[in-house]
Amino acid sequence: MYSKELPLNERKIARCRKIAAEIGNEVASLIHQNSTVGTERGILRMLGLNGALKHQGLQYPVANLIVDQLKENNRLQEGALFWVANALLAENIQMDVLEKGIAGRTINIGKVKPQDTKKTRKFAQELAEKAYRNLKTYREKRKKIMSHQKDPLREKRPLKYVIVATGNIFEDVTQAKSAVHDGADIIAVIRSTAQSLLDYVPHGTTTEGFGGTYATQGNFRVMREALDAMGPEVKRYIRLTNYCSGLCMSEIAALASLEGLDCLLNDAMYGILFRDINPRRTLIDQHFSRLICSVSGIWIMTGEDNYMKTTDAVKAGDQVLASQFINEVSALNAGMKPEQMSIGHAMEMDPAYEKVILMEIARAQMTRQIFPKAPLKYMCATKYKSGDIFTAHALDTVFNLIGSMTNQGVLLLGMPTEAIHTPWMQDRSVALRNINYVLNGSLGLSQEFGFNTEGFIAKFSQKVLDDCLTLLEKIHRDGFFKAIEKRVFADVSRTINGGKGADGVFEIDRDVYLNPFFKLMGSKI
Amino acid sequence: MAEINLHQLLPYGDTTQDGAVQLSFTLPVEPSAKAREAATQLVRSWGFFDVKIAHMSSIGVGYAFFVVMARTEKSIDYPKVEAPQLDLQKRDYKEIDKKILQEVKRPIRLVGATTGFDAHTVGLDAILNMKGFDGDIGLERYKGFKVVNMGSQVPTEELIDRAVKENADAILLSKVVSQKDIHIHDMRDLIAQLKKRGLENRFVLVVGGPRVTHKLALELGYDAGFTIGSRPSDVANFLYEKMVEKKNGKTKK
Numbered sequence: 106m107y108s109k110e111l112p113l114n115e116r117k118i119a120r121c122r123k124i125a126a127e128i129g130n131e132v133a134s135l136i137h138q139n140s141t142v143g144t145e146r147g148i149l150r151m152l153g154l155n156g157a158l159k160h161q162g163l164q165y166p167v168a169n170l171i172v173d174q175l176k177e178n179n180r181l182q183e184g185a186l187f188w189v190a191n192a193l194l195a196e197n198i199q200m201d202v203l204e205k206g207i208a209g210r211t212i213n214i215g216k217v218k219p220q221d222t223k224k225t226r227k228f229a230q231e232l233a234e235k236a237y238r239n240l241k242t243y244r245e246k247r248k249k250i251m252s253h254q255k256d257p258l259r260e261k262r263p264l265k266y267v268i269v270a271t272g273n274i275f276e277d278v279t280q281a282k283s284a285v286h287d288g289a290d291i292i293a294v295i296r297s298t299a300q301s302l303l304d305y306v307p308h309g310t311t312t313e314g315f316g317g318t319y320a321t322q323g324n325f326r327v328m329r330e331a332l333d334a335m336g337p338e339v340k341r342y343i344r345l346t347n348y349c350s351g352l353c354m355s356e357i358a359a360l361a362s363l364e365g366l367d368c369l370l371n372d373a374m375y376g377i378l379f380r381d382i383n384p385r386r387t388l389i390d391q392h393f394s395r396l397i398c399s400v401s402g403i404w405i406m407t408g409e410d411n412y413m414k415t416t417d418a419v420k421a422g423d424q425v426l427a428s429q430f431i432n433e434v435s436a437l438n439a440g441m442k443p444e445q446m447s448i449g450h451a452m453e454m455d456p457a458y459e460k461v462i463l464m465e466i467a468r469a470q471m472t473r474q475i476f477p478k479a480p481l482k483y484m485c486a487t488k489y490k491s492g493d494i495f496t497a498h499a500l501d502t503v504f505n506l507i508g509s510m511t512n513q514g515v516l517l518l519g520m521p522t523e524a525i526h527t528p529w530m531q532d533r534s535v536a537l538r539n540i541n542y543v544l545n546g547s548l549g550l551s552q553e554f555g556f557n558t559e560g561f562i563a564k565f566s567q568k569v570l571d572d573c574l575t576l577l578e579k580i581h582r583d584g585f586f587k588a589i590e591k592r593v594f595a596d597v598s599r600t601i602n603g604g605k606g607a608d609g610v611f612e613i614d615r616d617v618y619l620n621p622f623f624k625l626m627g628s629k630i
Numbered sequence: 631m632a633e634i635n636l637h638q639l640l641p642y643g644d645t646t647q648d649g650a651v652q653l654s655f656t657l658p659v660e661p662s663a664k665a666r667e668a669a670t671q672l673v674r675s676w677g678f679f680d681v682k683i684a685h686m687s688s689i690g691v692g693y694a695f696f697v698v699m700a701r702t703e704k705s706i707d708y709p710k711v712e713a714p715q716l717d718l719q720k721r722d723y724k725e726i727d728k729k730i731l732q733e734v735k736r737p738i739r740l741v742g743a744t745t746g747f748d749a750h751t752v753g754l755d756a757i758l759n760m761k762g763f764d765g766d767i768g769l770e771r772y773k774g775f776k777v778v779n780m781g782s783q784v785p786t787e788e789l790i791d792r793a794v795k796e797n798a799d800a801i802l803l804s805k806v807v808s809q810k811d812i813h814i815h816d817m818r819d820l821i822a823q824l825k826k827r828g829l830e831n832r833f834v835l836v837v838g839g840p841r842v843t844h845k846l847a848l849e850l851g852y853d854a855g856f857t858i859g860s861r862p863s864d865v866a867n868f869l870y871e872k873m874v875e876k877k878n879g880k881t882k883k
Contacts, residue, residue, distance in 0.1 A: 272809065283690025298807050299747040302783055315747050316807045380749060381781050417765070491858050524840060524858070527809065531656045534689040596761035 107555035111470055111566050117574050118475055121430050124577040129434035131585045133630045135385060136392045140618065142172050142304075142609040143390040145185040147355025147397070148622060151236045152189060153200055155322060155360070157308035158208040164308035167207050168356065171214050174207075178215030181611055187619045190229035192217045226619060233621040237400070240362055244401045247365050250333065254342040257290050258480070262548075263508055264344065265540055266482070266517045270295035270527035272314035274324040278331045283530050285335050287537040291344040291368065291515065294328055295527065296320045301351030301380050302605055306360065316527060320347045320357055325364035333365075344368055346406065349394055350376050352606045354387065358394035362401040368447060369398060373435075374428055375408035377589065378597045383607035384586060388435075395439030396626040406447040406515075407432045410484035412595045418454040418488075422468055423572035424594055425452050429476070430577065431585075440627035443478035447515055451484030451504070462503060463562050469511040470556070471566035480514025483507075487523050494521035501536060505543040510550045516540060638705035649701040651678070661686050661694040669696045678702050714845050716854055718867050723767055726866045730774030734873050737773065741793045742802035743780035746816040750806035751782045753838050757802065757862045766861040775866065786816070786823045793833055800834035800869055803852075808841040814850070817842075821851040834872050836865060 149168040157164040171189070175181050180188055192203055195217045206212035219225075257264055267289045269277040274294075281292045297314030300307070310323040318324055325347065332343040349357040349369035361369055373391040376382035398405050409425045409432070429448050436446050452468045454461050472481055486500040501519035508516040518540055522532045556563055580588040586601040588594075623630070634646055643650025653673065659665050666683050673681045678700035685697035721729070730738060742758050744751060755768075758779045762768035769775045778796055780789060793801050803820055805813035817837055824830045830851070837847050838856040847855025854868050 283693060286690040297747070298749045299783070301749055315812055316809050379751065381751070529656070530689055530693060531654065531695050534695060592761075596759060597755070 106558045108558050109555050110474055111467070111556050111563050112558045113471060113474055113566065113570055117570055121426075121570075121574050121577055122433075124574075124581050125427075125430035125434045128431055128577070128581055128585050129438055132388050132435060133438060136389050136630050137615075138612060139385065139389055139610050140181075140184065140613050140620070141386050141389045141606075141611070142176070142181075143353055143386070143606070144355050144393045144620075145172050145175075145181070146305075146353070147359050147390075147393050148184070148186050148620060149189065150356050150359035150363075151240065151397070151622065152186070152232060153236070153239075154189070154204050155363075156204050156208055158210075166305050166308060166356075167204055169305045170207060174213050174215035176215075178213075180215050182614060182617050184613075184619045186229045186233060186621070187225060188214050188217070190232055191220050191225045193232075194220045194225060194228055229619055230621050233625060237622065237625045240397075240401060243363065243365075248402065250336075251342050251367075254336050255340050256342045258514075261512075263483075263513050263516045263544065264290040264480070265537065265544075266291040266293060266346075266515050267533050267537070268293045268295050268528065270317045272297065272316070272318055273312040274310050274318050274327050275312065277318055278328060280530055280533070281328065281331065282335060284533050284537065285332070285339055285343055287534050288541050289343070289518075289533075289537060290341070291346055292328065292332060293346045293370070294318055294320070294324070296348040301348070301376065301382075304352045304606065304609065306353050306356050322360045322364060325361060325366060329365045346370060346404075349398075349405075350387075350408075351380065352382065352386070352390075352609070354390040354394040355397065358397040358401075358403070362397050362403060366403060368404040368406055369394075370408065371395065371398065371405040372408040372432065372449070374432065374594065375411060377599050377604070378595050379411060381599065381604045383604035383610070384589060384599060384601055385610050386604075386606040389610065391435065392439055392628070392630065393622070395436055395441060396622065396628055399436075399440045399442075399445065400626045402445070404445045404447045404480060405436060405441070406482050407449045410449045410451045410453075410482070410517075413451075413453055413488060418452045419458065419464065422452045422569040423576045425450055425468075426472070426475070426569060426573040427576045427580065428594060429472070430573070433476070433479075438629045440629060443476065444480065446476070446479045447482045448472070448476055448479050449482045449484060451486075451517075453484070453486050453488050456486075456489050456500060460561060462507070464565055465504070465507050466511065467562040467565040468569060469507050469513065470562070471569060473511050473513065475570075482515040482517060483511075483513035484517045485519025485523075487519070490519075490523040492525050494525075497521045497523055498535070498539065502539055502543060505540045506547060509544055509547040510554075512551050516544075635705075636708040639708040640705045641702065643701075649703055649705075651700055651702060652684075653696075653698045653700065655696055655698075656689060657694050657696065658692060659694055660692055661688050665694045669694075669698065673698055673700050677704055714848055716844050716864075716868060718864065718871065721863065721867050721870075723772060723863055723866065726863065726870050727772050727774045730772075730870050730873075734774070734870070734877065737776040738800065738869055738873055739776045739778075739796055739798045740769070740800040740802055740869070741778045741780065741789065741796055741798045742804065743784035743789045743792075744782045744804045744806065745784050745786050745789060745820065746812065747783065748805060748807045748812070748816065749782045751804070753806055753840075754779065754781075754802070754804035757804075757838065757856075757860075757865050762862045766863050768862045769866055772866060774870070786819050789820070790823055790827065790829065794829070798833060799873060800836060802865070803835070803837045805837065805839035805842060808839070813839055813841055814846075817847075817850050817852070834869060834876070836868065838865070 146168040269280040295317035298316040311319045344367035346368035349371040373387040376387045490497040498521040640649040680701040682699045756763035759768045760770040835852040842855045844855040
């Protein structure tokens, strides 16, 4: 028998979602009881406190200085918003004057005399509402820009995603323009390798970075303006993405929202497993960043495609799927719609295996069916590329075709020079020629064939789902954090109190702490 | 068939000693007859002849992409080429473990990290983490190794401090990012800092990474360099042999 879709057991899928929701509750109670310095800085960014000051030869953000001052004066329990409101009332000044005062070191927000609490809380609420409205207004404008242009998304074509990674934002623009002319739909500005572990967001436009360019508000703006200017010329909307991971998730989300980014690579699990970031810190930060994305219409892009870098992908497909379910729940808890969840996958298996292409199709189609509304981000081959650019190009062609025939939302283009260097302009161009041919030539292919319900592909995908259910049950039994400690994901062990940024988490008393953004933005936690 | 002359080794296209190569590059000008001619002259100026522009097309706006076939007469005297290579007997983990316990008589202590800006632990973890890489188990699982994996972005000083504190036999440095030769800079930094503290002969120094070669490692003062495709057992085997060598007072390199 042949069927248009793979015969996956809907009850098992529903069961996976139910268990994932319960795992999500464990994270939710953590978020409910704590905040982080990163979340507080995200709130300050939302309020428009985005300046910086010279500090030991670097540009140090005012948002960081404020949180430092509050911490030094034991004032973090109320939350940063409360003390900003307090300072504005006490000094009777506007936000920009406060920012200048802090940057100029004439105001120490940790020492401003406390005003009437009730009055301050009310004013803080107003400030938050205004910031929220500003954000909404700006994002509505962006939506309009988008709707006035052609959009491959509306034509139900996969979006072609390429990276630029020169380290210099102006050189990045040159490369991005070239890619857009050759057909790219999403430009990802790769971030300098050092940034994920910085506990502040660098300031201004930057021209030096290693393996990428710093994610800064200034750099966001430079690339956004360049891509917006190209829209009318190439007659389509070009999306922009960057990294919202590491120690500054909510701040980056706020800045990205203010500067018109369309997507953000946002995945606490990635930070925990591959950057050794403290699990509590990053899961709390992630929630606020996802709230901002949710109301801004920004897609989150998750990083499950990375699990297979150190793991045998033929056996470990269940980990990817389990993490996707958990990521979906945490996005739902932040009020996101499935259409905003660009869930990452591609479970790249060793090309030497017999039937490996069948296995890739099985997992791509399975993911498509399990997350039907999500603009899935399908990752090209990387792991088995080692410098043979010709064979790499052949691998990419196959992945492109699988992406097309299984209707993935975003196709992350493979580069022939993967594993050699960050892409040269010609590498990207050659990759785009490849995918343009494949997508154009295979248009509508998924409508033309079905799956053998008793065949290898069906059985392989069913096994991944079965294994995933077993794995989720185990994670639920052990507890999410214990499971991570026990190397459930990517064979990496992390502990709840270990990792970088752990000291930035603080317990809150809900009667004292103030963060109206959760409610305003529709947090389910 | 012409005979292969190893003293005048040349690339092989489809005829022995034809010296055929294929090149691809981009020029920051629009494709045109002039651009094509410029590319031809450029390749000739590099010492190639029989230059054929097989392909010229536009990339974005203002850039021309070329695929070029050409030939060269510049040959190399192959027997005179020197390239140091690690010559290790292949052993699996059980054998290495057994030999360490028999001959070194205690676990080999090692400290590993990526230093500087480098946040990539994928190489380090592939070698050290219990699971290992591609079916070859990591050094953590060996009884013959006591492993401290410090993770990413460790300052060089801290790596050395830890190695001293653990009384380590070996330091494993992993360098994944290689933009602007940052990997070489950081490799040099470790050697320089060790020298500053008079510790340059204290540890067996091993470095790994996609752009690391054994030759480069030796040049910079390391005992071994491992590149992509190296397995945990390769590193384990080297460390075992090196430790035995040290114990026996041999100084073979």
